[in-house]
Amino acid sequence: MILLAALMLAEVFAADAMVMIVVHAPGEHEEIHINPLQITHLHSSRTKNREMTEETECVIAMSDGRYVSSVESCDKVREMIKGLEDGKY
Secondary structure: OOHHHHHHHHHHHHOOOOOEEEOOOOOOEEEEOOHHHHHHHHEEOOOOOOOOOOOOOOOEEEHHHHOEEEEEOOHHHHHHHHHHHHHOO
C-alpha cells in the first residue's frame, strides 16, 4: 500500500515537472533558465537600438511583463521550444 502511494505521488510530481530552456545573457553569457510556457513573444533585435547591446540577438517577452535579452537568435530559441515539444531535449 505504501509503495503504491509512493508510485502515485511520483507520477503526480513527474506530470507537474517544470521544463526550462536555457539561454545566455549578453556580456558575461550567464545562463538564464526560462519556462517556455511563460514566453509571450520573441522579438529579433536585428533592428538595433540604443537600449540593446550589440550581442543581443533576441528579446524574449515574458507573461509577467519582463523582457529577457539573449545572445541566441530567435530562431534558435524557437528551435529549443519545438525540441521540448517534440521530446528532443
